[in-house]
Amino acid sequence: MDLRQALEIVSLTDPGRVRSHNEDNISTDNEAGFAILADGMGGYNAGEVASGIAVTMLADGLKTALRVGPPEQDPGLLVKNEVEKTNSAIHQTAQSQPQFSGMGTTLVCALFYDNRIIVAHVGDSRLYRYRQKETGPAQFEQITRDHSLLQEQIDSGMISREDARLSSNKNLVTRALGVDPTVDVEVQEHEALPGDIYLLCSDGLNDMVGDEEIHLTLSVLGANLELAAQQLVQMANDNGGRDNVSVILVRVLRHFPAKRGIFDWLSAWFKK
Amino acid sequence: MAKLIINLDGQLLSEFELDKERITIGRKPHNDIPIDNLAISGEHAAITTFHNGAFIEDLGSTNGTLVNQQPITKHALHHGDEIEIGKYRLKYVNIQELGSKIEAHENDAHDFERTMILRPSHVPTTLSGDNPTSDMMAHTIPLILPEAAQRAETAARPNATAAEAREPHAVVQILSGANAGKELELTKTLTSLGKPGIQVAVITRRPHGYFLTHVQGDHYPAVNGQELDAHPRQLADHDMIELAGVKMEFYLK
Numbered sequence: 006m007d008l009r010q011a012l013e014i015v016s017l018t019d020p021g022r023v024r025s026h027n028e029d030n031i032s033t034d035n036e037a038g039f040a041i042l043a044d045g046m047g048g049y050n051a052g053e054v055a056s057g058i059a060v061t062m063l064a065d066g067l068k069t070a071l072r073v074g075p076p077e078q079d080p081g082l083l084v085k086n087e088v089e090k091t092n093s094a095i096h097q098t099a100q101s102q103p104q105f106s107g108m109g110t111t112l113v114c115a116l117f118y119d120n121r122i123i124v125a126h127v128g129d130s131r132l133y134r135y136r137q138k139e140t141g142p143a144q145f146e147q148i149t150r151d152h153s154l155l156q157e158q159i160d161s162g163m164i165s166r167e168d169a170r171l172s173s174n175k176n177l178v179t180r181a182l183g184v185d186p187t188v189d190v191e192v193q194e195h196e197a198l199p200g201d202i203y204l205l206c207s208d209g210l211n212d213m214v215g216d217e218e219i220h221l222t223l224s225v226l227g228a229n230l231e232l233a234a235q236q237l238v239q240m241a242n243d244n245g246g247r248d249n250v251s252v253i254l255v256r257v258l259r260h261f262p263a264k265r266g267i268f269d270w271l272s273a274w275f276k277k
Numbered sequence: 278m279a280k281l282i283i284n285l286d287g288q289l290l291s292e293f294e295l296d297k298e299r300i301t302i303g304r305k306p307h308n309d310i311p312i313d314n315l316a317i318s319g320e321h322a323a324i325t326t327f328h329n330g331a332f333i334e335d336l337g338s339t340n341g342t343l344v345n346q347q348p349i350t351k352h353a354l355h356h357g358d359e360i361e362i363g364k365y366r367l368k369y370v371n372i373q374e375l376g377s378k379i380e381a382h383e384n385d386a387h388d389f390e391r392t393m394i395l396r397p398s399h400v401p402t403t404l405s406g407d408n409p410t411s412d413m414m415a416h417t418i419p420l421i422l423p424e425a426a427q428r429a430e431t432a433a434r435p436n437a438t439a440a441e442a443r444e445p446h447a448v449v450q451i452l453s454g455a456n457a458g459k460e461l462e463l464t465k466t467l468t469s470l471g472k473p474g475i476q477v478a479v480i481t482r483r484p485h486g487y488f489l490t491h492v493q494g495d496h497y498p499a500v501n502g503q504e505l506d507a508h509p510r511q512l513a514d515h516d517m518i519e520l521a522g523v524k525m526e527f528y529l530k
Contacts, residue, residue: 218466221465221466221467222466222467225467225468225469225479225492226467226479226492228473228477228492228493229492229493232479232490232492236467236481239481239483240466243483243484
């Protein structure tokens, strides 16, 4: 598959204003059609190691699977399996080397395949969708739901959404890659439409910048993704830049149906 | 009257009353504030005072002028701004401006109280170690990041709106074309100007001022007759903007 004509991808990662090093890692590929973002955690530089392994391994796995054409398995399953492999690799590294003990990482991955977006995530890194409507205002939605203590508290009604903004538990994630031998990956599939803009981000963005401001940025600067990415990072830093901040923006330029095998193509042709 | 408090390496050197319409800062002795240091240009910067406001401009110095750690060419000064020239720090103090804002502060007192409730000590101490033990990771793993406490404070950031309320109010007035006379209030963090698909620029409101940036189109906007490049340009009071053949003026209210 070559999605270079169908996807425009820009990305930006920044250590922020407070922390000296960047534990976020990102990888994008508009030929294979994916974007991956990971926010590492753990002492010293173990966080960087965990997010680095996650992004590199997952990118390699997806590239290999997609290089030869359509994947042999369902793409949702493919992403899930690749993320699980990555989890084992990080977990084993953490077990075998004491300096990496306890390291982990969040992950959000978007794979574009056959006019669909497959979203896999673990932890509190997010995917948002900005979609313009033919009639009415554009929609801006958070597609992933954080795997965090706070989100659980909201879901169970213990805490209101407004109070959540002030909570001190924002940073407690309930799922992470590399912490346990197995991981529960959440995978979703959605239709992707030309004109959609997808935003993958680490919590360094959404802890610092409200959803309304992110929405405003995409609606005003959507024509220039490069500038939109810079503006998002700048806003996070202007608001304090307490954490590393990473953003990936993906615009769908046109439909991208998967190529059919010769048999499918012929049978479709005969049915005409 | 406003004044500058001059510091070097945290040591108070002197205070300077801004009692003239224009004062200059530089290495040469004829400046109003002479600073004999090689990092400072002969004529380095100037401060112009009007009504109850002031702005600073860099006079093309070699090492530049920073306000609140951002390089500037021209910048409207506000109470508490810190000017950096070489290793010297000049704090701009304007009691009148401060006074007019106390009311705004009081209105926000509620928010400040809420901020106080969320102290870092509220983070459960059992979870605050940098390396949680593997037992704690067992099932639902409350992984905690070292900067937990800092983020908790950040979470209580609604007083950002208080800071915004203290910002002066900026406006773009359209001077030519079909909408001549119209005023655009720059109340949002981003305000776009121009015609989509042809030429678009955006004004971003940041903590230290307003910036004009080119977004889309073959032509770049001009400020005071000078065409922009791809970089944002900080706007000063009464700057003239030209965009898609329309003239407009930026000013602070």
